[in-house]
Amino acid sequence: MQQTLISSFCFILLAFSSKVLGEKSRSCKHGPDIKFPFSFKGSHPENSGYPGFLVSCNEKQETILELPIPVKFPIKTIDYKAQKIQLYDPENCLVVKLLNVHNRSISPFYYSEDQMADITLFNCSSAERELYYMYQVPCFYGPGYQIYSVSSSRNIEDLPLLSCTKMRNLSLVPYSSYAEPIPNLNLEWSEPNCRPCEAHGKICGLKKNGTTNTEIECLPRKKEGLKTKLVPTGASLGSFVLILVAAAAYHVYSSDRKEKQNQLKIENFLEDYRALKPSRYSYADIKRITNQFNDKLGQGAYGTVYKGKLSSECFVAVKVLNSTKGDGEEFVNEVGTMGHIHHVNVVRLVGFCADGFRRALVYDFLPNGSLQDFISSADNNNSFLVGISCKILL
Numbered sequence: 160m161q162q163t164l165i166s167s168f169c170f171i172l173l174a175f176s177s178k179v180l181g182e183k184s185r186s187c188k189h190g191p192d193i194k195f196p197f198s199f200k201g202s203h204p205e206n207s208g209y210p211g212f213l214v215s216c217n218e219k220q221e222t223i224l225e226l227p228i229p230v231k232f233p234i235k236t237i238d239y240k241a242q243k244i245q246l247y248d249p250e251n252c253l254v255v256k257l258l259n260v261h262n263r264s265i266s267p268f269y270y271s272e273d274q275m276a277d278i279t280l281f282n283c284s285s286a287e288r289e290l291y292y293m294y295q296v297p298c299f300y301g302p303g304y305q306i307y308s309v310s311s312s313r314n315i316e317d318l319p320l321l322s323c324t325k326m327r328n329l330s331l332v333p334y335s336s337y338a339e340p341i342p343n344l345n346l347e348w349s350e351p352n353c354r355p356c357e358a359h360g361k362i363c364g365l366k367k368n369g370t371t372n373t374e375i376e377c378l379p380r381k382k383e384g385l386k387t388k389l390v391p392t393g394a395s396l397g398s399f400v401l402i403l404v405a406a407a408a409y410h411v412y413s414s415d416r417k418e419k420q421n422q423l424k425i426e427n428f429l430e431d432y433r434a435l436k437p438s439r440y441s442y443a444d445i446k447r448i449t450n451q452f453n454d455k456l457g458q459g460a461y462g463t464v465y466k467g468k469l470s471s472e473c474f475v476a477v478k479v480l481n482s483t484k485g486d487g488e489e490f491v492n493e494v495g496t497m498g499h500i501h502h503v504n505v506v507r508l509v510g511f512c513a514d515g516f517r518r519a520l521v522y523d524f525l526p527n528g529s530l531q532d533f534i535s536s537a538d539n540n541n542s543f544l545v546g547i548s549c550k551i552l553l
Contacts, residue, residue, distance in 0.1 A: 186222065187217075187222040188216075190222025194239070195363050196353065197237070207365065209267075211266065222234040227263075227264060228265060229259070233246065233247060240358070241347075243345065243347050244345075245344070245345050247341075251298065252297055253337070254299070254308065254336055257344075261329060268346040269348070271333070274345055275332065276311075276332060277310070277329065277330045277332070278308045278328075278332050278337070279326075279328050280309075280327055280328075281293075281306070281308075281325055282306055282325075283304065283306075284303060284304060286321075290307075292309060292310060292317075294338055297342075306326070308337050308338075359377065361377040361378060363375055363378075422513075437494070437510045437511055438511075439513070440521065444512070445477060445512050445519050448468065448477060449467040452465050453465075461480055475524050476525070477520070478520040478522065490518050508522055
């Protein structure tokens with residue numbers, strides 16, 4: 160029941176927030192914010208981006224750039240003002256994967272020209288060597304050998320190439336894909352040119368009445384009005400109110416369940432205790448016996464004691480237990496203990512009341528005070544009088 164209540168609350172909160180905020184996902188969980196010219200693959204035509212700028216979310220919630228090549232790379236960052244995008248490879252095998260698509264078009268993107276270089280690959284033994292201007296190619300090795308990349312402009316006589324064999328030359332390889340501590344792939348795009356829109360703080364988008372699907376225009380950003388400002392505030396306030404309501408409902412539920420468990424425990428005990436013969440009274444009987452609680456004898460931590468009578472000659476002391484204290488343990492202990500004791504010097508339990516959450520204990524009445532009064536009395540030889548034992552017909 161508790162899990163159901165919490166789950167229901169979370170569902171209501173999520174639905175409320177979504178309805179109030181009206182937000183739509185504009186990014187994968189692990190990826191940058193996506194806006195024009197990019198768009199999600201399969202998105203509604205109204206949210207279409209520029210042709211060739213499709214992205215998608217993979218099973219790891221990474222944002223994947225849909226390039227026209229057979230390998231896919233997640234997006235690390237997008238600089239919309241500079242029109243640059245940085246890709247990475249979670250497996251750290253960037254160079255090896257680029258070898259399979261070397262010299263293939265990645266239009267509408269292109270490699271950053273200032274980071275391109277010609278390199279030479281060498282197959283070297285696995286012996287340790289000083290790596291001067293040599294870079295290990297991750298994911299490109301085998302038993303007893305490792306592949307290294309070297310800038311083709313370097314003089315090979317200055318390199319530690321002992322036990323190495325030249326493999327091949329590669330032209331115009333992105334420098335950041337093999338020479339950086341954390342390899343990345345830096346790309347740029349020139350069309351659509353949204354730099355003027357970004358520079359003037361406007362939104363870049365497809366022209367609504369354009370003759371082609373590549374015409375763009377700069378649109379003014381929507382000003383944040385009072386209504387827009389109030390939406391997050393209303394959502395936060397509504398969420399807080401929902402939390403309070405859920406907490407209050409759970410508190411009521413927990414208290415009611417605990418009280419019912421206590422009541423069931425008492426009922427089970429009284430069922431087993433029936434053979435010991437104390438009488439069971441209803442709460443209406445208790446009110447009648449005490450004359451509507453008219454004669455109060457005293458009050459303790461667990462309840463109030465009233466004088467009552469079962470008949471004109473049979474008086475009793477009725478202890479009405481506080482319903483707000485304890486979990487029923489005091490009631491069970493007292494009934495269990497006093498019901499088993501039958502001694503001339505101990506007050507006798509006549510009966511009890513367990514009517515819902517109302518509980519009471521009915522004892523013989525001691526006319527001359529409490530047992531403590533008798534014990535502390537200096538002259539106690541003849542003053543101890545036990546009240547009349549009331550025989551209840553069952």
